[in-house]
Every structure is written in structure tokens, then in C-alpha cells.
Amino acid sequence: SKNSVVCSFHFRGGAELLFDGVKKHQVTLPCQPEPWDIRNLLQWIKQNLLKERPELFMQGDSVRPGILVLINDADWELMGELDYKLQDQDNVLFISTLHGG
């Protein structure tokens, strides 16, 4: 099954500080049996990109409250949140609105 997806994600508003200050990431998510959705994208980010303190970015299987998620420039609340199925060339943006950390 060919469930490999090329997508880019960005971190802003201070969220980039958790990722070595790198704001833009472009990755090819590896093939896997289930289609890629935001839920397992987050797990992938946690395992492969989060350099420090995962609890500052994630809580449970979602993002930490205070971190906004935009999928192709739209509020993820309009796109199904964690259940949104990633398409090729999708762009996911994480904006932190948190005060510190």
C-alpha cells in the first residue's frame, strides 16, 4: 500500500523553540498500512523531531492546549482535527499562543 505522504509543517509563535528554532520542515512521511492523519503525524513529530520536553508541545494524543493547528491555512476545527487525513503536499502550521516555554 502506498500511504506515503509528502507534507510540510511550520512552527510559529514560539513553538519553533522546541524544534531547535527551525520553523520550516518538509518531510516525506514513510509508507505505512494506515493512511496518515494528524493523530499519527503528531506521534511521528514527537518521535522524530521533538528535541526536548514533549509535554510542552503535546498532551495525550493531541497538541497541548494553547497550540493552534492550521491545515492548508484553515482552522483544523473545520477539517476534522486529529482525524483529518493528510493529502500529498498538505501544509500543517502549528502556532503557539502560550506565554512561556
Next chain:
Amino acid sequence: SDTSVPSSPRACAKCKQGSAALVIRVGDAFCRACFREYFVHKFRAVLGKNRVIFPGEKVLLALSGGPASSAMLRQVQEGLSRETAKRLRFVPGLVYVDEGAVCGQSAAQREESLARVEAMLQATGFPYYLAHLEQAFDLPGSILRRGPRGGDEPCPGYKEAVEDFIQQQRQEAAVADGDGAASLPQRLAQLRTQDVPAGGEPPGARLPAAARTQELLRLFDAAETLTAKEELLQMLRTHLILHTARTRGYTKVMMGDSCTRVAVKLLTNLALGRGAFLAMDTGFLDSRHGDVAVVRPMREYMAKEIAFYNHFFGVPTVITPALRAKRRDKTSIHRLMEDFLLGLQAEFPSTISTVYRTGEKLSTAPAEVGSEPGAEPQRCLLCLCALDTLAGEWGPRVGAADSADAARGPGVPAARSLPPLRRAESRAAFLPLLCYSCRLTFKELGHPDTLPPYVHSEARRRSRRAEMKQQIQEFLLEDDDDEDPSES
């Protein structure tokens, strides 16, 4: 661009045509264009509802580089450039305080942030001022005193003032027709934009001397808790901004506290013992300093709305790191409250607005505790709110020469003339000058030695006055003194 980009399957709840780009409040999905209109309108509505900014008034925008204050700056720019009668009519200036030293930035990082901020400020064409937190050590004691004019309620002549202003503008335009009347934004752009920072350092030298930075770090390192550090930082920053306003003739300061931030502050300050001052700390108008009033025009915008606005419409920001505790597990009441509220908000989306609306119901009338009825309430040395603790006996005078003097007790004059200044003043001497909450914070700060000179000088001044007052108390005539010795 804000043309309808096919973003989501849902249609805009307002215009029904554009593709919805975000959800505001429960269930309201707006497209980009309708969202922009909503956002811009709200700013004008908040200023219009609280009519405290007069036409032609000098207003200082306090910018942190963060999303809320940056969005606020954009709204001011938009508002001033509008062609219609709905144009904003005040004269803006900008101030930025570099707090990099206490937030863990290296000199190079501070320089970089400053350069980016300065570029942002220069691009507006408004006069701007860059300050460093180190300059708190240069502040005068008068910053802790209320200025001459109190402006608690909107002046009754607001409408007349607006009409007068419009008339004046028309006359000026008619007169200057020959040489091409310059609009307000054009005239502002002609003003010298770079100004010498409050500390008087030459514009070329960017960062303060290393020794000053060390002094500042010593103060913050001496604080025992992150909570106390946060309160200290806010206090110093506010005083620096206020000083900039006062010395440059600004009568208003605009701060970018969002609705989210206000809700967090309401609960945080409650936990800090500032229940009596919530309205002052979070309301639209904060007039505790008298001559310069702080206004919070962003307090009806959720952090989410601001973040989306900035993203969609290219509002530049400069993000700098926040205060951090030395140890990972140490947190502050501020962060705990933020986590608590945001966590709750995720499951119950009306949490923040409910907290905010409850806060709106609080009034700013100060409670009078232990003072004569009708008299001006005594104010806290640090936060300038009415003292909510019984002033009571005055303990050892701040600046008392030695413990022998202090042991003699309150109200007893020193045997010698004014004692020499002693650097090692005990903490206890400050406590009667502080409100309940500032006392708690003060107790978690380091030795008073580390505090900036302005705190010491104002504390000494008040302490001496209080002692003098006690000494002459018995000679003061009482208004309701029935006994008249001359009558027999």
C-alpha cells in the same frame, strides 16, 4: 491575499459565500474577508465604547514584539489611515523594552532581536523608543507617585472635543490648501523617528554596559520563586514604560493584553492576593498613576483570533524567550493558571469568555481601609493601588541609623539629625508601605539591597513622612473637635 482560498468544506456563517477559514466562539465559522472586517471593527468599537482617548492625544503603544501588541499596532495603523470620519485621531508613539538579559538571551541574541524590532518600528514611521530593562536602575523615585491629574471617568466634553478637533482640521486644511495639506500620517512620518532611550545612552550603543546587566541579573537571581520574578519583571517593565510616557508627554499607554491574557491574569492575580485590584489590573482603563492612564484595547480579542489575524494578514512579530526558572520543575502561579484555563477551554470553549465577563462586572472604586473617610487612600509603594492592609504602627523606619533607634519604637525621634543612608535596610521596614499582595511578592525577592535605587528612595521618603506625621499628630486640629477651650 484575502480572496477566498478554498480552505475548508464549510461555508462562511456570515456571507455564506466564502470558504470558512476559522471558527470563532462556539460554532461561528468565518471566511477570511468577513473575519478581517470583524477584527478591524472590534478595535474601533472598543475604543468607541470607552471614550477615553481624545483627538490629538499622544498615545504610547507598548510593544513586546509578541502577537497581541503587534496586532494592536496594525489596528492603530489601519485606524489612522482611514479616509472617513471614522478615522482614529490620536498621535501614536511606540516603545519596546528589551528584557533579553533576564530571559536568557546572550548579547548577540539581544542584538539580533533588537535589530529586528527596530526595523519593525521604523517601518511604521511613528516615533519610537527602545529601552532596556537595565534602565530601571536609573528611574526616579517619582515614578512611584501618582501624577497630578487624575482621569478616572471619561471627560464629559468628549463629544465636543471631537467636534472641535474636526473643525480645527477643516480650518487648517483650508488655510494650508496652497502648500498641500499634509495628512496626519504624513506629518507623523516627518517627525524624527529615532529618539534617545530613557537612560540617555547614545543611539549607536545598543546594549547597556555589562556591569548594569550584572546588577539586573543579581536582582532577578536573588528572587526565590518564578512567581516573584514574573511580578518583578512586570513591575519594572511597567515603570519603564510609564517613565517613557511621562517624560515624552504621552498621556495614555496602550497595552496589548488579549482576552485570553486578561482571563489568566484575573485568576492569577486573585491567587496572588490582588482580589481588591482586579478591575484596575485587567480593566480597559487603569488610572492608578494619575497623569498617564493605561488602556487595554485588545482585551476582547481571544489569543486564537489574534494568531489567525497575524497569519492571514502578514503582521510581523519578533518572538523572544520568556522568563524561565532555574530548575525545570519550578513553575509560577502565572503558568499554572494559564495551563489550567487553556486546558479547561479546550473542553469547554466558553471558559475564557465566562471568566472575562465575570471580571467585567468588577468596579474600580478602591476600598478604604484604615484611612479617614473622604481622604485620599494611602497607596502601595510598588503597585500604587490603595493599601488594603491596616497601615497601623510604623515599624523601624526605612533608613534608620541602627537597631538602637529602631528598638525605641515608632514615633520616637532619633537622637541625632537625619541618619546617614544605610544600604542594609531590613525587609521589615518596607512592609507597612506595601499592599498585601506586594508584601507576599516582596518577601520572596532577595535582599532589599538588590532592588533598584528608585524603590529605596521613595520608600525612605514615605517612611520619613509617616514618622513625621505621627510626631505631629497630637498637634493637628480635629475637624469634629467639640471642645473649645476659649468658651467657658
